[in-house]
Amino acid sequence: MIRFNRAIRPFSVMSFDLDDTLYNNHPIIKAAVSAQQNYLNALPRYQEQGPQYWQKCRQLAALQQPELKDNVTQWRKHTLHLALSKLGFTEQEVALHASNAYNAFADARSNIVVSDDVLALLDNLAQHFTLIAITNGNVEIERFNLHNKFELVLQAGMHGKAKPHSTLFDKAAAHLKVTKSDILHIGDSLDTDVQGANNTGCQSVWLNDQNAKYDYKGLADVEITNIHALTHFIRS
CATH class of the missing domain: 3.40.50.1000 (HAD superfamily/HAD-like)
Structure with a gap:
């Protein structure tokens, strides 16, 4: 039509x-989000926060830096650092796990x-x-x-x-x-x-x-x- x-x-x-x-991006995003969460949930301190923790940190990141809403990549990366930093990981551990979690997301995100x-x-x-x-x-x-x-x-x-x-x-x-x-x-x-x-x-x-x-x-x-x-x- x-x-x-x-x-x-x-x-x-x-x-x-x-x-x-x-x-069709819906199954791709679903798989990418799952890949990221699977990595993060393998970290006991993260998994203990429950399924709403990511969204809470994402909203907090946007409150701290509203301009992130125009850059979904940086919004995700900032949220990863924020979520992990709040759990007491060292700076080096935060950098490592944030990078690995984002790469898990990005690999699945581009599996198109x-x-x-x-x-x-x-x-x-x-x-x-x-x-x-x-x-x-x-x-x-x-x-x-x-x-x-x-x-x-x-x-x-x-x-x-x-x-x-x-x-x-x-x-x-x-x-x-x-x-x-x-x-x-x-x-x-x-x-x-x-x-x-x-x-x-x-x-x-x-x-x-x-x-x-x-x-x-x-x-x-x-x-x-x-x-x-x-x-x-x-x-x-």
Whole structure:
């Protein structure tokens, strides 16, 4: 299904969100969180704190440094150090266990295989448009089979504030030397992808296949229910 809420102006760049847009991220995140927790729970002092300890420390980290919410990698790393420091580990032990726990998370986090049909779609689109990625996530794209599909990859935290803030869209336009209306951004989230693109002056496509609730009440320029509907934009 493809529905046009507004007329699409000519564009030269297709910008993709990654998680839950080009692959199902839910089982990947679940596995990554489990890998981290399995490492931490092998430490008796940590396990004794109970299942809510991580979330409490995560919330405390955000209170201490609100800017961490724009960088999920640093938020996780800071929370690991905070959680372990509160348990009386030495500085060296904190550094060791925090590093090992994060690496367990990161290894599972990037254990992604994008389907062949999506890769073929991107290859097809790349013959007509410049393809880039703009993500709030911390997936390491060089570690799986999207690593050579984009001319530019921008990640929240590393390159600027998280969507829906305009920073990553602004940087993309400046880097590619295009106007923001030349960018068509595709993503699964109304709150981050569509709101961010709309507010910044980019054009927006909402991949509506998550059955999720969102706060943003604005409309995407285009709504689709299957990523392959993007072939509609290929010029004959």
